[in-house]
Amino acid sequence: MSKQSKDDSSLAHTRWNCKYHIVFTPKYRRKIIYGKLRADIGKILRRLCELKDVEIMETHAMPDHIHMLVRIPPKMSVSSFMGYLKGRSAVIIHERHANLKYNYGNRSFWARGYYVSTVGLNQKTIAKYIREQEAEDRVNDSMTKREYRDPFKK
Numbered sequence: 001m002s003k004q005s006k007d008d009s010s011l012a013h014t015r016w017n018c019k020y021h022i023v024f025t026p027k028y029r030r031k032i033i034y035g036k037l038r039a040d041i042g043k044i045l046r047r048l049c050e051l052k053d054v055e056i057m058e059t060h061a062m063p064d065h066i067h068m069l070v071r072i073p074p075k076m077s078v079s080s081f082m083g084y085l086k087g088r089s090a091v092i093i094h095e096r097h098a099n100l101k102y103n104y105g106n107r108s109f110w111a112r113g114y115y116v117s118t119v120g121l122n123q124k125t126i127a128k129y130i131r132e133q134e135a136e137d138r139v140n141d142s143m144t145k146r147e148y149r150d151p152f153k154k
Contacts, residue, residue, distance in 0.1 A: 019057065019119035020078055021126050022068045024086065025111045029064040037097060041066075044089050054081060058127040060134060067130040069119065078116050086110040 038061050049056050049070065058069035072081050090109040119126055 014074065016074045017071070018074050019069065019071050019123060021117045021119055021130075022070060022078075022082065022114055023065055023116075024082070024114040025065040027108055027111045029111070031063045037093065040096065041089070041093065044092050045085065048085055048088055052076065052081060052084065057123070058130045060130045062134055067133065069123070069127055069130055082114050082116075086114075 042059075042061060045059075045066070045068075046056060053073055054076075055071040056068060057071060058067075060067045072078060093109050
């Protein structure tokens with residue numbers, strides 16, 4: 001067996017360290033709804049992860065998507081975890097904020113699909129990326145704002 005890491009966890013006869021970088025978005029990337037509900041969504045996602053013994057190592061809520069660096073036990077697939085997380089959180093969000101279902105449809109909050117990548121040995125790099133992405137996006141947005149002039153006018 002290979003050398004054990006301090007990050008390894010164990011089950012009966014198994015050592016494991018399964019980390020994933022996951023990104024998912026609200027349906028239609030609704031920034032207005034997400035901005036208003038940001039704190040509550042964070043609490044909901046944290047609680048749902050606790051219930052499934054999924055450790056959140058790093059997370060950041062952007063205006064139109066969520067980044068999570070999580071440790072998922074090997075007995076659970078990433079797809080089953082994401083189905084649970086997005087499904088249960090959508091139901092809870094609609095229960096707590098009933099006005100959403102009248103404006104945006106019943107029980108659909110998250111867009112279909114998600115991005116997932118295994119972390120491996122570059123955990124620190126990914127955690128730093130998640131922490132600093134919002135500031136980097138703001139800088140990039142400010143650099144792309146430029147005055148356009150009509151080339152046909154003198």
